[in-house]
Amino acid sequence: MTDAGLQGPRSELGEILHHLVRDPLGLAGLIIVTVIVASAAFAPWIAPYDPIALNVPDRLQGPGGAHLLGTDQLGRDTFSRVIWGGRVALQVALPTIGGAIFFGLLLGMIAGYGPRWLDSLIVLLFDTVRSFPTVMFALAVVALVGPSLNTVIIVIMATSIPTYGRVVRTLTQSLREAEFISAERSLGASTARIMSVHILPNVLGPLVVLAAMDIPTVVGLEAGLSFLGMGVKPPTPSWGSLLNDGYNLIRNTPWLIVAGGMPLILTTIGFTFLGEALRDVVDPKLRGKGGK
């Protein structure tokens, strides 16, 4: 594969995709993630029923028949609720991760490249935030301002920033001493140019991998908070509230808890596979080498 560059210019993204689908793990991850994202994006067209429409006469029906995954105690179609629940999960996960990456990059690069005192200050901030257990912190905030999707997003984002910020800071610190940075400086590159052109692309790869692996964690957190009734408000479907509904009726209608749990498991598997495969692919040096 040493002649990769001679096959004609292929975009960076195309290159990554090309190698991703060759890895069975990556392909599996990519398919699962695509299914989850597509079903969330096209929920109104995929879901056969309105996820919050009550239909008490048809309550607690088993899987099969008119309702693919049965109905809950209020007669709502479980399959539709799973699909719409995915939308909620991603509505929380994507802005959360996106915001955490943005602020993590910003603070991490400042801490890693800036003066020592600023570094200490930012690290102190990170450590303070990290010292709160996320769920406890979330419960406390929700108790103060009331449960809502936005509260969940902001709380999880705030507690995730240090994770990204620390990775960025460490990478920036080691890159700062790299000889190619001195070489660029000796050729007249400014600090802004070094940060944006040279440090950022070096940091982005590991960060994308981290983000892919982090999505299940965030989805799980949202489900956990919703399970506790601290996440999205009741009629809105969420995998967590599905689990909660099923949990109360586990003896008689086990399909409800399975329907709530399966997408969580799939999400975790899908994004973890994708993250693992991405790790080998985002580094141009590891591309196309060996079996994995």
Place this chain on the structure above:
Amino acid sequence: MAVLDILDLSVSYTTPRGDLKALRGVSLSVPQRRIVGIVGESGCGKSTLISAIIRLMAPNAQIRSGSIRLKGAEILELSEAQMRALRGAEISMVFQDPMQTHNPVLTVGRQMIDIQYRDKLSKTEKRKRAAGMLALVGIPDPEARLNQYPFEFSGGMRQRIAIAMALMAKPALLIADEPTTALDATLEVQIIKRLRELQEEVGCSILFISHHLGVIAELCDEVVVMYAGEVVESGSVRDVFHNPAHPYTRALLDCDPGHIKVRTRNLPTIPGNIPDLVHLPQGCIFAGRCDKRHDACAARPDMATVNPSHHAACHLIAVRETA
């Protein structure tokens, strides 16, 4: 007029033990279109000197006195922004380890295009120029190779790419910091020849740092010998190598495996160590290791003239002249 004139430059590092006087009263000059070599063992201040010239110094380094003139204009007084405008445009640098001098995650083309940010050219033109520079340093099929990542090139090629990037803006002065140390002997010869050709083609001056005497002899017009932060001898390569005036230069040449005529198991060394640069000894800096030491060495020797273009800091020269 010389491209670079350094006069009486002193640089110190602030350390917990006190001031480490890394450079003391260093003067040298790089004439136009000439290649000047700086030779000296590790710790003699070569790296401090070039970091002072390009002003990318360690945070604890301070320029205590002296002047650095580029084409006659003092650059020690320039602000950081003015200095940055000079870097890459007037002064460029090639580093020691070619495996580390490129951003590993960007293609060579992207890096070469990016470094031309000062020029108002279209991306296609910049790309064309980058390919032209690669061709100039002897990289075959430059158009296609611009799409490759640094790891897809060999060490010798990477060093040539580094040279291409440094010469892109046709600087007046190229500083080469041991550019062949990390390469094997055949590649070393290649790079040396290429540097010579390029110097003529671009018309720049080169300040070439090395501890390899053979490379200096091969490439340079003039040579400056440094020891423990001072210039001990300077002159044309012919004068200094054939008629070394300073005992240190002589000892250095005696230690060069290329000069040894008799078969031996143990290579010769210069006995003793570099003096402590925090607590400097009185008098001649080399006296502690010198086999020609005598009473006069208790006083610091001045630069004495051997011939109009050959100088050395040793009392023996003055003695020889008066005798």
